[in-house]
Amino acid sequence: MVQLTDAVDDFLLPGTxxxxxxxxRLSDFTDEGSVVLVTYPFDFSPVCTEVMCKFRDAEFLAFTEDVDVFGLSLDSCYAHEKFIEEYDIPFPLLSDTTGTVTEQLGLAYDEWEHHEGVPKRALVTIDDAQTVQYKWSTESAYESPTLDDELHEAVMQGNDDET
Structure with missing residues (x-):
């Protein structure tokens, strides 16, 4: 399980x-700056929709250069495409259909609503050295993260050339 300051293995996932x-590919984006990875159980579930729309509307992410935001779940690219279309999500959604990245990050539920291995609701920022600068997760898929100063600071730190 990846913790703060741990390196994240590069990955290649389908997405839309x-x-x-x-x-x-993670490294294609960390080479240019930092990545905010938003993991969530399912497209179209009520809390997931609310959380992804909060990220859609997060001004500091939209106006921060060299920061890329990605959503990640086990859903297919087909579901992601419809989700993006219906809720005007302005960032790519990645399909971790095998759960490899979810497992690497230590963010898989053993079981949630009769589904095994789905991603926990979590936020991970990864800097230009592919190091985790911030990690928030919850055991309750009904809990929403806050887009607070701590996350903003981690994004900015991960985007700092001196880090």
Whole structure:
């Protein structure tokens, strides 16, 4: 399980920004700055929809250069594409269909609503050295993260060339 200041293994996952499917490699984005990874159980579930819309509306993320936001769940790119379209999500959603990245990050529920291995609701910031700068997760998929100063500071720190 990845903790603060641990390195994250590079990964390549299918995903969509709502306009077709692509492969997304972590290092392609950390080479240019930092990444905010938002993991969540399922597209279209009530709390997941609320949380993803909060990220859609988070001004400090939209106006911070060299920070890329990605959502990650086990859902397919087809579900992600519809989710993006319905809720106007402005960042790519990645499909961790095998649960490899979810497991690497230590963010899989043993079981949640009769589904094994789905991602916990979590936020992880990864800097340009592919090091975890911030990690928040919850055992309750009904709990929402706050987009507070601590997250903003971690994003900015992960985006600092001197880090």
């Amino acid at each position: 920004d709502g306009d077709g499917f692509s492969k997304y």
